[in-house]
Amino acid sequence: MDNMIEVKNLRKEFVSYSSRSGLKGAFRDLFTRNYKIVPAVNDISFQVKQGEMIGYIGENGAGKSTTIKMLTGILTPTAGEITVNGMNPHKDREKFVRSIGVVFGQRSQLWWDIAVQESFRLLKKVYGISDEQYKEHMGHVIAALDIEPLLDKPVRKLSLGQRMRCELAAALIHNPPLLFLDEPTIGLDVLVKLKIREFLKEINEKYKTTILLTTHDISDIEALCERVVMLDEGKIIYDGLLERLRSQWGDEKEISFQFSNPISQIELGMLMPDNGVSWMQGNGQNVWTAKIPNEEIIISTLIAKVVQSYRIKDVKINEVSTEEIIRNIYEKGVRHG
Template identity: 75%
Template sequence: MKNIIEVKDLRKEFKAYSSRQGLTGAFRDLLTRKYKIVPAVNDISFSVKQGEMVGYIGENGAGKSTSIKMLTGILTPTSGNVLVNGMNPHKERESFVRTIGVVFGQRSQLWWDIAVQESFRLLKKVYKVSDADYNEHMDHVIKTLDIGPLLDKPVRKLSLGQRMRCELAAALIHNPPLLFLDEPTIGLDVLVKLKIREFLKEMNEKYKTTILLTTHDLTDIEALCERVVMLDEGKIIYDGALEKLRQHWGEGKQIQFQFAEEIKGEQLNFLTADLDVIWQMGEGVNVWTAIIKDQEFQMSELIGRVVGVHKISDLSVNEISTEEVIRSIYEKGEALGS
């Protein structure tokens, strides 16, 4: 299967200006500005095959949006090579944009004051989509996303969830082989998120649409992506299967205790000092969570000790969540090979 995205040693640097103090410093800044070169994306390399759904994740400032903008041709790289759909995004921009769809959660490609269907018709002209192709493809998209009743409404009168469904439909008018999604479910309620996830799965299965998804909502990643690319300070620290990431970093369980009386962390740490356990204060009154390695002896020993000394009103055992796994990786600041 061919590569839709090929990135080799991609780098983007920005000048970060700093101001001198005082009035004298302000005058000096008029003549000469002090600056330093900051790499936002630091020599990253990866590829994405046709039909893959890849989660592109990282903390704020990790370089996600900058690299997405280079992949979509909005920014020119400082150095390195980018091929998307066999084209250089910033050098072959006019022909390139006809082969991708882009949805930015906080930006709109729809015209604010006109009806949604008028925006669709304008985009149809821009992408030079024939009437037959438009009707065949968009009838399915409109029905699946349940936006038929919204087509006559101006965009400004839509709720956030309604607008995001229309934005997604607009990005697919020309049925692109590659879809970039940057925070597509931000601020949406659970039902709308589920509808969008199911739709993306269907598009991927029906048309083999390749999807690169950037989001802070890890439930989106878990629902859609088998592979994740993780960035930190402009570098890729993990590129591989989500399941492998969970197995490597998420080994263990969380045991949540709700105590019948107030308990201090020092008491719990003293009680389990010889066990490999981390105690965290949970949400709720007198709730503490123990994070342990997944060993039956440790679990039974821990529960036995706690129950034998303190009264508890509730207890639950959970797997380590993907969110906890990601947090652990960033806190430790370690790279993990694919």
């Protein structure tokens, strides 16, 4: 299978200026400015195969949006090589933009004061789509995203969820083989998120559309992506299967006990004080949750000791969430290739 995206030693630097203090400093700033070079993306390399759905994740300022802007030709790299769908996003600009779809969650590509369908018609002309192609493809997109009732409304009168569904439809008018989604579900309610996720799965299966998704909502990644690329301070710290990320760093489990009678944290702490078990109060009456190393002997020993010592109503064993695993990786500053 061919690579849809190839990135090699990609780097983007920005110049950051700082002002000197005081009147004398302001006067000096008129002639010479203090500045430093800040790398937003720092020599990263990765490939994306055709038909893959990749989660591109990282904290604010990690370099996600900067990468997307370089891959889509909005920003020019300081150094490195990019090939997207066999083209250089900057040199083959006109031809290139016809082969991608882009949705930025906080920027609109629809015209604010005209009806949604008029925006679609304008985009149809821009991309040179025939009436027949438009009717066949967009008929499916409009039905799947349930936006038929919104087509005659101006964009400014749409709710955020309605607008994002229309934005996604607009990005797909020319049925591009590659779709960039930058925070597409930001601020959306659960039902709208589910509809968008189902739609993305559908187009990926039907058209083998390659999707690169950046998001802070880890549930989006879990629902859509098998592979994640994790960025921190402009560098890739993990590139691999989401499942491997969970097994590699998901080294804790949570066990919730609901006790028949009130119990204190001190009493629970005395059960297994030297095995890395920590207790915190859970949701509900007499519920306590133990954070425990993901080791079979420790888990079974703790459950046995609790059951022998106290009367319990319920026990639940939970995996630590992907979101928590990722947060722990950033907090501990772990570096893995």
